[in-house]
Amino acid sequence: MLLELGHSARRTRQEGSTLNDRIDPRITRTTQALERAIVELASERPVSQITVAELADRAGITRATFYNRYSTPLDLLVSVLYADLDRGHRLEAERAQEGRSAVELLRLTTAEVGDHVERFGPVYRRSLGDPSDSGVYEALVRHFRNYALTFMTHSNLPELPDASRNVIAQFMAHGFAGVIKAWLNDTSFTKDDMVDAAVACAPAWWAPGYLPGTP
Structure with missing residues (x-):
């Protein structure tokens, strides 16, 4: 029983490690690019006047990528x-x-x-x-x-x-x-x-x- 628990704990740690490894650094870069883009654009004019198309263009992503994360x-x-x-x-x-x-x-x-x-x-x-x-x-x-x-x-x-x-x-x-x-x-x-x-x-x-x- 203890051996089974040990194997189970190791599997859990390995699965968690694998999950972390799966986090694509591109996701972090995309998030940072979006955050920079919205702050830059919202510093130039009110956010109500900013379109998703220009935000995506400024961040270097597609509109589909934006809508996968945010609504507006x-x-x-x-x-x-x-x-x-x-x-x-x-x-x-x-x-x-x-x-x-x-x-x-x-x-x-x-x-x-x-x-x-x-x-x-x-x-x-x-x-x-x-x-x-x-x-x-x-x-x-x-x-x-x-x-x-x-x-x-x-x-x-x-x-x-x-x-x-x-x-x-x-x-x-x-x-x-x-x-x-x-x-x-x-x-x-x-x-x-x-x-x-x-x-x-x-x-x-x-x-x-x-x-x-x-x-």
Whole structure:
């Protein structure tokens, strides 16, 4: 029996190794080419004006390859933006273990979002500046809403309000997205101004990183 289990475990490891070996490096190159292409094009004009044909041409792939992965250029762009935002949240989780104060965590978290917006500044400005193109802004709101819901679900703070968490999450999401939009629309409004405004408007119970198992 132990011998059979040993053979089974080896087969499992071998199958996993074979699966990894089967991951064609061309898939990674295609993904990277698509991500570069959508960021370049969305920096030139709103994503609603980008066609799959020109996106595929810029990435050096076929339209069929694109549709095997995404439905629209907006889907691809949102996945790129979300991936970058998620990297910032991983930093937030690490900082939460360092014993920082709630206010400091909030400032650092908001500044990290500001860094993300600066990295993709032309993309956000093109999209937010076009009345017919609300996809990127709506994606930003969805991201903050999901973040707020996750925070409230797992937070161990007793100060959480006794009200609909879905409504609260929407309120918080539109507030954070709104302050970013105001920052992008006003050249005299700096990133520090954006961070100051977001921290000033955050409710007293909002303490990023203060989840179960953290100080």
